Amino acid sequence: MIVSIALPSSRAHAVLARCALALAAIMAWSAPTHAADAPQTATLDGILDQAAALVPLETVIVARDGQIIAERGYRGHRTTAATNIKSASKLVISALVGIAIEKGVLEGTDQRVASLLAPELPANPDPRLQRLTVGNLLSMQAGLGSTSGQNYGAWVGSRNWVRAALARPFDDEPGGRMIYSTGSTHLLSAILTRQSGRSTLQLARDWLGPQDGFQIAS
Structure with missing residues (x-):
């Protein structure tokens, strides 16, 4: 069974525990101990009704054995609309x-x-840039200072995101401790576009799609 939820990342941490409880309830509902479909559906509807109390929650999709068995949008949001997946885009870049x-x-x-x-x-x-590898960027072990958190605004306000990410001072050696940084993922995106001659959007649409019910929006 797959459960997908969408909520703004800026408020994600504040409701993570409550969402985990809601997901646990859905997973408990989905256990193969239920015999009749109708009572299960009624129970799931009730869980999704209760999920509306999670104010930041935008959408929920529940799929079992490859089939969507329930979906709900909250406060004007739709499960068929495109959304900014924010940090989850790092998984897309890693796949690419x-x-x-x-x-x-x-x-x-x-x-x-x-x-x-x-x-x-x-x-x-810095001489350590010569040791930096694609794998270091993938594992968030570049050693470069993070461009996320309190550093994000200055980074996205720079004229050249790639150069600004590479110019960050080193907080550790390449291959050292994990330092969460959106800049590392952006560097991978830049590498992909330079080596392929195509935009990351074009690569994602070509290499990851098309799939039924799935679309990468611009």
Whole structure:
């Protein structure tokens, strides 16, 4: 069974526990101990009614054995509408990097970032940039200071996101501790577009779709 929920990331942490309880209720409902479909449906409808109390919640989709058995939109949101998946887009980029390696667009996870993004390296670059690999970016172990959290505004306000991400001071060695940073994912996106000559949107639509009921919006 698959349960999908959508809610704005800016408020996600505040309701995560309540959403987990709601999902636990749905999963308990879905257990194969129920014999009749009608009582199950009534129970699930009740759970989805209660989920409306989770104010940030936008949509819920419940699928079992590949079939959608329930879906609900809240406060004007629709399960068929496009939405910004925010940090979940990192999973999409990781999948695209894997496909790019399989197709020969990239050599592998040990490929050095400096050679792939040479024109965007900062003046007098830190020597550690020469050790930075595609795999380090994928695992959030670039060592570069994060562009997320309190640093996000300044980063997105910069004129060149790639150069600004590469110019961040090192907080650890490449391959060291995990440092969550949207900049690392953006660097992967830049690498994909430079090596393929196509936008990340074009690659995603070509390599991940089309699938029935699935669309990557612009």
